[in-house]
Amino acid sequence: MRDRILTVIRSLIFVVFALVLCAVVFQFAGYNAWLMLTSVADGAFLHPGAVQQSLRWALPLFITAAGVSISFRAGFFNIGAQGQFYLGAICAAFAAEWLKGGPAALVVPACFIAGMAGGALWALWPGLLRLRSGTDEVITTLMGNFLAGLLLIYVTSGPLKDPSGSGQQASSRPLDAAYRISNSLGLSPTIIVIAIIVGIVMWLLVNRTAFGVLASLAGRNGTMVQWQGAKLWQLGLASFLISGALAGLAGTVELMGPNGRIASGFLPTHGFTAILIALVANLSIVGTGVVSLFFGGLASAALYLPIMAGLPAAAIDIVNAAIALFITARAGFLDKLFNIGRRPS
Amino acid sequence: MNDVIIAILRSGTPLVYVTLAGMIAQRAGVWNLGLEGIMIIGSCATILGIMLTNSFWLAMLIAIVLCVLASVLLWFVIDRLKANPIIAGLGLTGLGIGGTALAVESIFGSQATVSAPFGVPRLGPAFGDYGVLSIFVLAMPFVVFGLWLLLRRTRFGLQLAACGEHPFAARSVGANPSRMRLVALSIGGVLCAIGGAELAAGSLQFFAQGMTSGRGFMAFAAVIFGAAHPVGSTFAALFFAVVGAIGIRAQLSFGDKVPHDLLQALPYLATVFGVWLSGKLRGGAKAAAGFAELRDQ
Numbered sequence: 175m176r177d178r179i180l181t182v183i184r185s186l187i188f189v190v191f192a193l194v195l196c197a198v199v200f201q202f203a204g205y206n207a208w209l210m211l212t213s214v215a216d217g218a219f220l221h222p223g224a225v226q227q228s229l230r231w232a233l234p235l236f237i238t239a240a241g242v243s244i245s246f247r248a249g250f251f252n253i254g255a256q257g258q259f260y261l262g263a264i265c266a267a268f269a270a271e272w273l274k275g276g277p278a279a280l281v282v283p284a285c286f287i288a289g290m291a292g293g294a295l296w297a298l299w300p301g302l303l304r305l306r307s308g309t310d311e312v313i314t315t316l317m318g319n320f321l322a323g324l325l326l327i328y329v330t331s332g333p334l335k336d337p338s339g340s341g342q343q344a345s346s347r348p349l350d351a352a353y354r355i356s357n358s359l360g361l362s363p364t365i366i367v368i369a370i371i372v373g374i375v376m377w378l379l380v381n382r383t384a385f386g387v388l389a390s391l392a393g394r395n396g397t398m399v400q401w402q403g404a405k406l407w408q409l410g411l412a413s414f415l416i417s418g419a420l421a422g423l424a425g426t427v428e429l430m431g432p433n434g435r436i437a438s439g440f441l442p443t444h445g446f447t448a449i450l451i452a453l454v455a456n457l458s459i460v461g462t463g464v465v466s467l468f469f470g471g472l473a474s475a476a477l478y479l480p481i482m483a484g485l486p487a488a489a490i491d492i493v494n495a496a497i498a499l500f501i502t503a504r505a506g507f508l509d510k511l512f513n514i515g516r517r518p519s
Numbered sequence: 520m521n522d523v524i525i526a527i528l529r530s531g532t533p534l535v536y537v538t539l540a541g542m543i544a545q546r547a548g549v550w551n552l553g554l555e556g557i558m559i560i561g562s563c564a565t566i567l568g569i570m571l572t573n574s575f576w577l578a579m580l581i582a583i584v585l586c587v588l589a590s591v592l593l594w595f596v597i598d599r600l601k602a603n604p605i606i607a608g609l610g611l612t613g614l615g616i617g618g619t620a621l622a623v624e625s626i627f628g629s630q631a632t633v634s635a636p637f638g639v640p641r642l643g644p645a646f647g648d649y650g651v652l653s654i655f656v657l658a659m660p661f662v663v664f665g666l667w668l669l670l671r672r673t674r675f676g677l678q679l680a681a682c683g684e685h686p687f688a689a690r691s692v693g694a695n696p697s698r699m700r701l702v703a704l705s706i707g708g709v710l711c712a713i714g715g716a717e718l719a720a721g722s723l724q725f726f727a728q729g730m731t732s733g734r735g736f737m738a739f740a741a742v743i744f745g746a747a748h749p750v751g752s753t754f755a756a757l758f759f760a761v762v763g764a765i766g767i768r769a770q771l772s773f774g775d776k777v778p779h780d781l782l783q784a785l786p787y788l789a790t791v792f793g794v795w796l797s798g799k800l801r802g803g804a805k806a807a808a809g810f811a812e813l814r815d816q
Contacts, residue, residue, distance in 0.1 A: 199618075203625045251605055303791075309798040312552070312605055313740045317787045320733050324787075328780040446613065453606060488620045495613025499592075502607060503600035 182461065185454045185501065189468075192496035200489065209483045214490075217478025218471030224478075230360035230432060232470025233369040234424040236463055238448035240376045241420030243457040245297075247380070248413035249393030254300060254315025255421045256445025257322030258293040262422025263429045263436045264322075264329050265292025267346050270353055270430075271334060278352045285353070286426050293422015294415045296322060301414030305407050319445065327438040336435070345437035353430060360432025368427060372420065377459045379416075389413050421445065443491055447473065450494055453501050469494075521648045523764060529722050531760030532656045533558070536714030537738035538745070538756040539666055540707030545747040546670060547703035548683030548696070552608030553593045555735025556615025557708060561586045561715020563619035566726035567626070569635040575720075582712040589615065590708030594701050612735065620728045632727040638720035653721040655713055662710075667749040679703060714738075737790055744793035755793060762789040 197207035218228050238255050245252035266289035273281045296318060303309035327344065330336075334346035356362030380386035389409050392399040400406050424444070429436055451469050455461030476490035537558050544551035561582045568578025593611050596602045623633055639653035646652070670676035681689040682696040689696055718734070719726050737759055745752030766785040769777070 203621060205625070253605070253609065303795055303798075307795055307798050309791075309795045310743060312550075313736070313743065313794045314791050316733075316736050317740070317791050320736075320787045321784050324780050324784045328778050331780070332778055446609070449606070449609075486621060486624050488617050488624075491613060492617035492621060495610045495617055498610030498613060499596055499607050500600065500602065500610075502603035503596065504602070 178458075181456050185456060185465075188500045188503065189454060189497055192500055193493060196489070196493045196496050199492075200485065205485055205489075206483065210479070210485055210489065213479060213482035214472065214475040216482065217475030221478070224471075224474060226359065226361050227474040227477075228467065228471040229366075230470070231473035232466040233361075233365055234427050235444065235448050235451060235470055235473070236369055236466035237372050237424040237427065238421045238444065239451035239455070239462045239466055240372055240459055241417035242449050243452040243455070243459065243462055244376070244380070244389070244420075245413045245417040246452060247386075247393050247457050248389040248410055249396060250301075250304065250410060250413060251312045252297060252300070252315050252414060252417050253312060253449060254297065254318040254445070255417070255448050256442070257315070257319040258296045258418040258421035259425040259428075259441075259444050260322040260326050261296040262289040262293035262425030263440075264326060264425075265289055265295075265422070266426040266429050267329070267334055267349075267436050270349055271347070274350065281353055282355065282430065285430060286423065289422045289426030289429070290419040291422070293425060294419040296422070297414045297418025298411075301411050301418075304414075305410050323439065323442075326436065326440075330436060330438045334436070343437050343439070346435045348435045349430060354434055355427070356431040358432055358434065362431065365427055365431050368423070372423070373459065373463055376420075380459055385409070385412065421448070424448075443494065446498075447494055450498055450501065454497070523768070525649065525652060526767070527757070527760050527764045528652055528656050530763055531757050532653075532659055532721065533714040533718035534734055534738055534741065534756040534760055535659055535753050536655070536662070536710045536717060537735055538741040538752050539662065539749065540710035540714070541739050541742040542745070542747050542749060542752045543666070543670070543679075543703045543710075544700075544707050545742050546676075546680050546683050547700045548686065549594075549597060549700055549704060550604045550608065550739075551593070551704070551707060552605055552736070552739060553589070553611030553615070554608075554707075554711060554738050555731055555733070556608075556612035557586050557589045557593075557711040558715040558718070558735045558738075559615045559619050559729070559731045560589055561712035562719035562730060563622060563715075563726050564712070565716040566633055566635045566719050566724075567622070569637065569720065570633070573636075575637070575640060579712070579716055582716055583709050586712035586715070587705050587708035590704040590711070591701065594704045598697050598700055616729055616731075619726075623726065623728065632725045634725040635720060636724075638722070638724040639716060651722070653717060655717045655721065663749055663753050670749060733787070737786060740790040740794050744790075744797045746797065758793070759786050759789055762786050 193211070197211055200210055201207040217224055219225055238259060242252065242255050266285040269285045269288035270281060273284055300311050300314035300318060303314055304311040330346050331344035336345050336347045355364040380390070388399060388404050392404065392406055392409050396406055399409075428441065433440065447469055451462055451465045455465040472490050472493065476487045479485045479489055480487055537554050540557070541551050541554050564582035564585045565578050568581040569575060572578055589611065593607060596607045597604045627633060639655060642650045642652050642654060642657060644650050670679065678689060678694040679699050682694055682699040686696040715731075719730065738756060741755035741759060742752050745755035763786045766782045770779045770782050
């Protein structure tokens with residue numbers, strides 16, 4: 175327990191370090207760094223309504239991040255969460271389009287199933303290529319992100335095009351209000367319940383089932399698990415599919431909740447942020463929930479920054495990238511610094 | 520025919536330089552996914568440098584210095600802090616894309632593209648139709664040959680490969696894997712600066728936010744496709760450029776029948792195919808192994 179808390183503290187120290195580093199860089203770039211830090215805190219948690227906004231961003235991120243942590247636990251660098259997220263949103267949008275006019279009690283679940291299937295499908299081919307032919311999943315899932323982005327542009331400017339669109343950004347026809355699971359502020363009991371269900375199911379899966387334990391072991395030492403008779407192939411494919419399905423679910427939530435439509439290139443950093451959340455939380459599900467709140471706060475502050483501090487919203491992307499640069503640092507002297515690993519846990 | 524070759528050389532040259540950068544890092548045992556970020560820093564620094572100093576070579580010097588600094592940062596994080604190269608590389612890419620966007624915004628105030636009055640020096644009329652190409656295109660075969668000599672025919676190159684393949688063995692004969700990685704990533708920084716400069720100032724003479732659009736990752740895939748061999752990787756990068764040129768051609772002739780967003784997907788599909796093929800032929804390289812090998816101390 176003590177070791178786990180220390181690990182979390184170490185992650186947080188990296189996050190703070192990255193924030194301070196970015197503040198210094200922004201100061202040199204001619205912005206007011208202190209104003210930036212205070213307005214991040216303001217936009218994330220202090221401003222009236224900011225907590226709701228942070229939750230709105232945190233819940234979909236949590237769903238995706240929980241999936242990412244499963245595939246990372248199993249030892250697969252599935253960095254294609256962004257593409258799987260897009261495919262989920264696209265498939266759900268198609269389902270909603272085809273079932274238009276049906277009762278909401280039927281259409282909404284169908285959209286969710288379609289979204290999860292779409293996300294899982296986009297994780298299936300890199301998974302199969304990796305497990306069947308040894309094709310490196312880092313590159314295939316990365317290319318999958320670009321392909322999904324192009325597919326999204328095609329879908330929003332072709333089959334699902336909204337003819338009344340402004341032309342600035344192609345987007346799909348808006349969903350019927352009856353099928354929306356939240357208003358455009360993006361926080362509703364339905365979404366909260368979905369996130370809680372995902373959290374509980376994933377926690378049970380990781381900590382209380384043979385699959386979860388074996389997958390985590392396979393990530394550390396695949397050969398050993400194979401010798402003990404587990405099928406590495408099945409474990410790997412299942413973890414790819416689960417992570418894809420969850421990213422697809424997050425895409426569906428974004429479509430049917432806050433956005434109500436899909437637009438070309440919407441939420442372009444969702445997948446990367448989700449990967450970061452999983453890593454900062456050290457791949458634990460409970461930790462992922464807590465860390466999502468923090469990154470949800472940053473995402474909410476990103477919209478607030480241009481007004482308050484005159485900083486472009488890209489500033490938050492830079493902060494996230496700086497965190498990514500340092501978060502996986504595992505140097506020996508860091509362990510000594512934080513006194514981790516002195517005794518067996 | 521000439522215009523097709525010119526188009527391929529134009530789009531292929533930046534990719535080749537960045538691929539060579541990734542190839543050297545790969546030989547030293549570092550999976551460099553920061554190529555995209557270092558490349559865009561090179562593009563941005565070249566264009567801004569030309570506007571500030573009004574001299575191409577000074578701008579190139581600035582770009583090289585910045586790119587080498589970015590590479591050294593990546594080396595520090597991966598080698599000294601023992602961070603995961605894949606995540607750290609993606610982080611550096613994010614820093615490059617976000618940082619260049621922020622730099623342009625803080626200097627020019629708007630998010631528009633930034634154009635420079637002139638770009639990389641051209642070959643000139645002596646080369647006929649090919650005179651519109653930049654000098655880096657002509658330099659490319661010599662750079663490839665030079666790197667091949669360096670990596671395959673010198674003591675340094677062999678030690679570098681040894682450090683990548685088996686750091687412990689390399690250390691036991693007196694090579695320093697950590698320093699080798701630093702040298703490899705720094706050379707890669709110079710090559711990325713040239714690739715980025717060629718992309719932004721070779722034929723276009725402007726910088727736009729996120730203008731690398733995945734070329735760094737494609738270059739990384741070319742390294743895997745080409746088995747981290749200087750000549751093989753170069754041909755892999757040129758293959759991706761050819762596929763991209765075919766896509767543009769197809770847009771011109773079938774643009775009304777096939778949606779052009781799907782034709783734009785061709786280079787990415789070719790990349791997946793290339794990596795799959797190299798995995799089939801050589802049993803595949805594992806990213807996870809890439810960082811386990813760094814933990815030799």
